[in-house]
Amino acid sequence: MQWLVSVHLMSLQVSWIVEDKFVKKSFQPETLQKIEREKQKYPDKLSALLPTLWWAQAEFEYFDTETMDYIAEVLGISKIRVYEAVTFYTMFHRKPVGKYHFQVCHNIACSLLGAEHIIQYLQKKLKIELDEVSKDGLFSITRVECLGSCGTAPVLQMNDRYYENLNESKIDFLIEELIAGRIPETL
Amino acid sequence: MIDFDYKNPEKIVFKNIDIPGMRYVANYRKKGGYETARTVIAEWKPDDVIEEVKKSGLRGRGGAGFLTGLKWSFIPKDSPLPKYLICNADESEPGTFKDREILRFDPHSLIEGMIIGAYAIGAHQGYIYIRGEFAQEANVVNDAIEEAYKEGVLGKSILKTNWDFDLHLYRGAGAYICGEETALIESLEGKRGHPRNKPPFPAVQGFNQSPTIVNNVETLAAVPYILKYGAQGYRKYGTEKSAGTKLFSVCGLIKKPGVYEVPMGISFKRFLYETCGGPLEGREFKAIIPGGSSVPLITREMAESEECTMDYEGFQKVGTMLGSGGVIVYDNSVCIVRALEILSRFYAHESCGQCTPCREGTGWLYKVLHRIENGLGHPDEIDLIVDIANNIDGETICPLGDAAAWPVQSAVKNFRSEFEYHITHHTCLPGTAKY
Secondary structure, X not given: OOEEEEEEOOOOEEEEEEOOEEOOXXXXXXXXXXXXXXXXXXXXXXXXXXXXXXXXXXXXXXXXXXXXXXXXXXXXXXXXXXXXXXXXXXXXXXXXXXXXXXXXXXXXXXXXXXXXXXXHHHHHHHOOOOOOEOOOOOXXXXXXXXXXXXXXXXXXXXXXXXXXXXXXXXXXXXXXXXXXXXXXXOO | OOOOOOOOOOOOOOHHHHOOOOOOHHHHHHOOOOHHHHHHHHHOOHHHHHHHHHHXXXXXXXXXXXXXXXXXXXXXXXXXXXXXXXXXXXXXXXXXXXXXXXXXXXXXXXXXXXXXXXHHXXXXXXXXXXXXXXXXXXXXXXXXXXXXXXOOOOEOOHHHOOOOEEEEEEEOOOOHHHHOHHHHHHHHOOOOOOOOOOOOOOOOOXXXXXXXXXXXXXXXXXXXXXXXXXXXXXXXXXXXXXXXXXXXXXXXXXXXXXXXXXXXXXXXXXXXXXXXOOOOOOOOEEXXXXXXXXXXXXXXXXXXXXXXXXXXXXXXXXXXXXXXXXXXXXXXXXXXXXXXXXXXXXXXXXXXXXXXXXXXXXXXXXXXXXXXXXXXXXXXXXXXXXXXXXXXXXXXXXXXXXXXXXXXXXXXXHHHHHHHHHHHHOOOXXXXXXX
């Protein structure tokens, strides 16, 4: 793959050429349709921003300035609206995360039942620091506040899924399964 | 005495949670689901619905405990603007995980409650605002909404009446503050979750500047029961001022954590020991937070006292609040300073940054507590954290500031010697662990 980055200093526009073809970031056509339908659900189209950001994260993985500017263009809203939402809500990623992103709760109930140990164990097992992506791109770990599942603490969220009542052997099993490309329903 | 089988608690208003398959509309309708909503729309006047909910004594289950019927009655009757009903499913108060049970296992009770509430306040549009982390729960609710549309339960002329009601799910994206109703409205408008100054209250100027009611999941899901059995039927449970039942979510260091529905007014002590199994083997309770992390913590003695009953007034008598019903249990192995440090870190992380006392104060509280916990505290700093807390309390737009202050004030008041021990001995009290 041939990458060529050209920077237009005057306009500060950055574009790139992939395989000799000019490519600008764009949503899948189905997503654009979903965004149009979403706008109809609210009295003001700005409400469609959060749903659009969710779809954008699913397609583009994280938000760099170019992605945020593109979303502003798609929704016909000012760029600052997108920047402020992306930076306010903690679930939107501003840098790449692993394919399997562990978000470990370290709030009170989880802490009382061993969250700190779970975090250390995960780090040791995956040999990565917090908020760092493993070399193979598979894993990342971050601390999060209360996930609202305190009765089954300690809890982590892997992408969209909760894993509850965690212990070392459950973590071992989970990581084995994920490496094999399987996402367990529960542990 | 309130009738309650402490050893074998059974759900009453929320019995569907324990019935498999109730997330599907067909099963829900087989049990008589949506019949109440249909009868209400076909036969009741909206004002009579509000009156019945007022009479039932139902109070907001998200934490504030405001009378639901009264809140509904604040919607201006003569406003030409559209009205909105929003369900607050942003359950994010540490220790609280009751709404998740309704969302996962009984979404149709919530939808039916919303239909009835919307009819009462004259809203043709509703939204369920669910926290971003609840992706699986969002899928369940979305499927339930889709099924309801297909069944004619939502949309135009719902349930073969002449009432239209549209309902959509909206996913948040990680922000505790969005559980505050005006922050939630801002977020639903696609903005940052910054709470608004009140007045105007949302009932007058809410979503898109229009009259809006925001109710908690548990509150709305109780509405079909109230309309089905009448205010008197609901009042069979609970006390005069704390009517009906309440879901309590129990977590921390206790034998049987989980979600329990109890008629309000029962003994907190018996609930903790008989229903939830008491402390773990060889341990004893030390302190309890009964209503989610934001309410004051109480000592074991206060929690086990005769006057501590599980209702709004009972918890007030012992110096705390019922809040969201999120019970967090500390046993004698817990270092109170460490536990408070964890909570303060949370509030510092979640402060939206609008008000200076909260934005700065929550950060200071965490930093000082972190220092004390790690043996680097100064003798003046116990009074310092109380001083900071006192200067946040009541000085902010929304209650997040109070919520950050109360745990500090109550922990120092009840366990001051433990803070002093950290400062003089540079370590936790013997026998307690740094979790």
